[in-house]
Amino acid sequence: MTDTPDLVAGIETLEGQLAEARASITRRFIGQERVVDLTLSALLCGGHGLLVGLPGLGKTRLVETLSTVMGLQGNRVQFTPDLMPADILGSEVLETGVDGSRAFKFIPGPVFCQLLMADEINRASPRTQSALLQAMQERQVTVAGENRVLAAPFHVLATQNPIEQEGTYPLPEAQLDRFLVQIDVPYPDRATERDILLATTGGEEDEAHAVFTAEGLLAAQNLLRRMPVGEGVMELILDLVRAFRPEDPSASDKVREVVAWGPGPRAAQALMLTVRARALLQGRLAPSTEDVLAMAQPVLIHRMALNFSARARGDSLSDLIAEGAQAAAHSRAAA
Helix, strand or coil: CCCCHHHHHHHHHHHHHHHHHHHHHHCCCCCCHHHHHHHHHHHHCCCCEEEECCCCCCHHHHHHHHHHHCCCCEEEEECCCCCCHHHHHEEEEEEECCCCCEEEEEEECCCCCCEEEEECHHHCCHHHHHHHHHHHHHCEEEECCEEEECCCCCEEEEEECCCCCCCCCCCCHHHHCCCCEEEECCCCCHHHHHHHHHHHCCCCCCCCCCCCCHHHHHHHHHHHHHCCCCHHHHHHHHHHHHHCCCCCCCCCHHHHHHEEECCCHHHHHHHHHHHHHHHHHCCCCCCCHHHHHHHHHHHHHHHCEECHHHHHHCCCHHHHHHHHHHHHHHHHHHC
16 A cells, blocks of 8 residues: 555544544543543444443443544443343334225334444343344344345444443353454543543533534545555564464464463454554554554454463463563564
8 A cells, every 4th residue: 555645635634633523522531542542443443342341430421422523323222131132123013004004114223323332232131132243243134034234334332341240141252353442441540530520510511512424434434444554564463463373383382371262363454453543543644563562452352262270360361462462563573
């Protein structure tokens, strides 16, 4: 890929829009710039995001604000054990006309939107979770034997509580792999929490405003895919993903010892897209190796699993990814 004047001009214009969008979001979702950047990256790449954090950390507020700023029609579904697939996808009902005739009419479910918030997705049964899997991967759903295409763009931002697992159904690996990134939402620090108190308990709150439209976001997604990625960055992505597969010759002894299964090709695809998004959000025309290191954990952590022995010892998947990313970067630099 090579730069052209039109591409450079388009990227510079998009960088200005993203700066405005980011500023509008962070006025309502205070002090969590990394979370905002990762969520914006998921949308810019045309993917889905899994928000992992305790209740009360502003995940719903973030998604609602994103819906406004990005100009997307948003819906929210609270996942519960009794939620049925038809509650998400919609269903056909028998309707009687004024002339007495009867016909089936399709009533669309909340999935027919542009930004779906799937709140506490792991509280729904596997049957209901699987109803969302086709929508996430194929951007269409099958109801009563008919394929129904979803709106474009279509994104899912799902939330998950990392602590309370009673009464939950862990997402299957195939569905986890459909999420472009896992976004961990931490507690705010003291100064940030003070700012939150001042901003949200007064008479007025900052309101978000639209910066993008749905068409503008689609154009941004197309532009992002045209951004150049250097050979060194691409090789580092391949080194990194393959190094976490226990059966790969490049895997370290530690990876072979502790990793049950590693990331597939979709992880490399996700890194190729998200490093471009990170570069855009930081006002750069092309990604660097630093972008690969920064995006390694959110892209890989939900696409890998430790084996039983490693979990029993309390080994950390986050630490393993950080160590592996640094080792891959040093090895690539020395090559």
